[in-house]
Amino acid sequence: MSKIAAAFDHGKAFIAFITCGDPDLDTTGRVVRSAVENGADLIELGIPFSDPTAEGPVIQEANLRALRAGTTTDRIFAFVKELREDVAVPMVFMTYANVIFSYGAEKFISTCAEIGIDGLILPDLPFEEKEEFLPLCRQYGVDLISLIAPTSENRVAMIAREAEGFIYLVSSLGVTGTRSEITTDLAPIIQTIRENAKVPVAIGFGISTPEQAKKMAAISDGAIVGSAIEKILAQHGKESAEYVGEYVNRMKNAINN
Amino acid sequence: MSNQNGRFGIHGGQYIPETLMNAVIELEEAYNHYKADPEFNRELTALLNDYAGRPSRLYYAEKMTKDLGGAKIYLKREDLNHTGAHKINNVLGQALLAKKMGKTRLIAETGAGQHGVATATAAALMGMECVVFMGEEDTIRQALNVYRMRLLGAEVIPVKTGTATLKDAVSEAMREWTRRIDDTHYCLGSVMGPHPFPTIVRDFQAVISKEIKEQMLEKEGRLPDAVIACVGGGSNAIGSFYHFIEDKDVRLIGCEAAGRGIDTFETAATMNTGRLGIFHGMKSYFCQDEYGQIAPVYSISAGLDYPGVGPEHAWLHDTGRAEYVPVTDEEAVCAFEYLAKTEGIIPAIESAHAVAYARKIAPEMKPDQTIVITVSGRGDKDCAAIARYRGEDLHE
Numbered sequence: 001m002s003k004i005a006a007a008f009d010h011g012k013a014f015i016a017f018i019t020c021g022d023p024d025l026d027t028t029g030r031v032v033r034s035a036v037e038n039g040a041d042l043i044e045l046g047i048p049f050s051d052p053t054a055e056g057p058v059i060q061e062a063n064l065r066a067l068r069a070g071t072t073t074d075r076i077f078a079f080v081k082e083l084r085e086d087v088a089v090p091m092v093f094m095t096y097a098n099v100i101f102s103y104g105a106e107k108f109i110s111t112c113a114e115i116g117i118d119g120l121i122l123p124d125l126p127f128e129e130k131e132e133f134l135p136l137c138r139q140y141g142v143d144l145i146s147l148i149a150p151t152s153e154n155r156v157a158m159i160a161r162e163a164e165g166f167i168y169l170v171s172s173l174g175v176t177g178t179r180s181e182i183t184t185d186l187a188p189i190i191q192t193i194r195e196n197a198k199v200p201v202a203i204g205f206g207i208s209t210p211e212q213a214k215k216m217a218a219i220s221d222g223a224i225v226g227s228a229i230e231k232i233l234a235q236h237g238k239e240s241a242e243y244v245g246e247y248v249n250r251m252k253n254a255i256n257n
Numbered sequence: 258m259s260n261q262n263g264r265f266g267i268h269g270g271q272y273i274p275e276t277l278m279n280a281v282i283e284l285e286e287a288y289n290h291y292k293a294d295p296e297f298n299r300e301l302t303a304l305l306n307d308y309a310g311r312p313s314r315l316y317y318a319e320k321m322t323k324d325l326g327g328a329k330i331y332l333k334r335e336d337l338n339h340t341g342a343h344k345i346n347n348v349l350g351q352a353l354l355a356k357k358m359g360k361t362r363l364i365a366e367t368g369a370g371q372h373g374v375a376t377a378t379a380a381a382l383m384g385m386e387c388v389v390f391m392g393e394e395d396t397i398r399q400a401l402n403v404y405r406m407r408l409l410g411a412e413v414i415p416v417k418t419g420t421a422t423l424k425d426a427v428s429e430a431m432r433e434w435t436r437r438i439d440d441t442h443y444c445l446g447s448v449m450g451p452h453p454f455p456t457i458v459r460d461f462q463a464v465i466s467k468e469i470k471e472q473m474l475e476k477e478g479r480l481p482d483a484v485i486a487c488v489g490g491g492s493n494a495i496g497s498f499y500h501f502i503e504d505k506d507v508r509l510i511g512c513e514a515a516g517r518g519i520d521t522f523e524t525a526a527t528m529n530t531g532r533l534g535i536f537h538g539m540k541s542y543f544c545q546d547e548y549g550q551i552a553p554v555y556s557i558s559a560g561l562d563y564p565g566v567g568p569e570h571a572w573l574h575d576t577g578r579a580e581y582v583p584v585t586d587e588e589a590v591c592a593f594e595y596l597a598k599t600e601g602i603i604p605a606i607e608s609a610h611a612v613a614y615a616r617k618i619a620p621e622m623k624p625d626q627t628i629v630i631t632v633s634g635r636g637d638k639d640c641a642a643i644a645r646y647r648g649e650d651l652h653e
């Protein structure tokens with residue numbers, strides 16, 4: 001049984017994305033703990049990449065701030081190991097294929113298992129290429145999370161059938177970043193996912209307000225928020241923990257009321 | 258040369274967001290359909306011949322040959338194509354394909370601006386909308402090409418992220434494609450990115466080696482001993498190599514931009530300084546640090562200033578079928594000046610990398626041997642930058 005399932009045990013899940021090392025790892029630690037104390041059910045930890053092609057400007061900048069601060073994969077591993085001493089919610093890494101490939105896939109994935117990372121989200125690893133890391137993920141018990149997009153159409157069932165952990169449903173076309181409204185008709189996609197998947201489905205991309213989160217969570221099992229949190233980090237830097245906590249609290253309340 | 262999943266040996270593949278998967282699958286299906294369609298091929302050949310000016314000349318560079326005192330040197334004159342470079346070969350093919358697919362809008366990345374100009378040209382010709390992404394740094398280095406694209410009706414978007422050069426322009430074009438897929442074709446300019454792009458672009462550029470082969474047989478009655486081309490992403494090089502891959506006696510030499518030297522950090526010589534990685538949709542060689550962060554590369558040539566190389570080149574490198582050699586800024590600039598003074602031909606600074614390497618090996622070869630250098634583009638766009646490199650205060 002995947003450890004990620006626990007994130008969906010307390011009503012609709014609120015999933016928070018936080019870039020490691022923005023502006024430094026100490027701050028990331030405080031922000032993660034504050035998000036968890038305020039109801040975040042699953043934490044997506046971003047490992048910064050120099051050229052994040054699936055991200056909009058907000059997360060791109062967070063990645064660059066983190067890299068400029070000297071954040072590396074090894075430092076993030078040490079950080080997560082320490083974080084795991086008191087943070088119990090499921091945690092996954094969100095990064096790009098080259099970060100894992102370049103580090104050595106086996107060394108990377110076995111370390112994930114060792115330090116308590118439950119899954120990997122790789123926006124540049126579609127269904128056709130998942131064999132790149134899937135055998136090692138299986139071997140070490142780390143879920144390889146599948147993404148489904150509004151353009152997936154005939155691919156939805158195929159991806160859903162083999163999905164592990166949870167399904168990351170991309171709300172709309174384009175890259176990450178807040179949107180004033182989400183107009184995609186996700187209901188038929190979610191129905192196909194329900195008919196084929198054994199795991200829950202959460203919606204991400206473009207969600208920033210409690211109203212949007214409520215709407216998205218109502219039709220799925222949870223809402224994923226990234227850019228809106230990174231905006232708080234960009235504004236408040238090292239003092240962000242309290243603000244992120246307040247924000248997570250509002251969002252979690254919205255999706256379960 | 259590639260198998261069904263778009264692999265060249267271990268290289269290639271489709272490492273892209275799920276949002277784009279159906280778009281590349283649709284593109285592959287359309288391409289497989291139209292490449293076998295006589296009507297499509299008739300239209301494309303007419304465009305290449307009547308509009309772009311093909312076949313391009315294979316010119317015997319007699320003065321250069323005498324001066325170097327070794328192998329006989331031929332220049333494949335892609336610089337004489339309409340829009341001034343080989344880029345038009347691929348763009349006419351992709352634009353025609355996109356039109357058949359019902360797309361009304363082309364987006365493209367550009368480094369030196371040659372691919373952007375070619376795409377803007379094809380869009381104007383075919384009545385399509387066009388948006389070109391160009392690193393802000395490159396819009397300054399190649400200001401004239403920015404004007405040309407706008408004159409042709411394209412929108413040019415300066416990309417400010419990252420190193421503000423070609424790789425960032427590619428990233429931004431990919432992001433734009435995920436935003437708007439229905440009416441938009443991403444007209445990728447080199448043999449890189451996710452499958453099927455490396456195969457499609459190679460097929461459209463393979464006309465270069467097809468013609469070289471025919472022209473050499475006509476002029477010399479045999480194949481060349483060496484074919485030399487510059488390599489950034491690698492489209493003019495793969496186009497120049499493709500029909501010779503099975504002819505094992507023909508040396509295939511790709512010239513990478515070494516910038517200030519492969520022992521410095523200011524280089525773009527991927528094969529010589531990079532290692533295996535996954536980026537921009539493909540597995541191939543990339544300049545990167547120990548954690549897989551893509552390195553900021555450097556070359557005087559905006560068109561070769563890219564941290565990766567096409568997957569088929571990576572495979573030709575692995576198998577030893579092609580050689581990839583580094584050429585520095587200084588060597589390229591000397592070759593740029595040399596070809597201008599010796600043959601009255603001003604090559605693109607990209608192409609000058611190939612000329613530079615030919616100058617090194619020609620004197621060691623015998624007079625009955627032949628070298629073909631692909632002059633991938635014309636050098637007008639580079640004159641101001643080279644003048645500045647030589648210390649002249651010249652601005653466009």
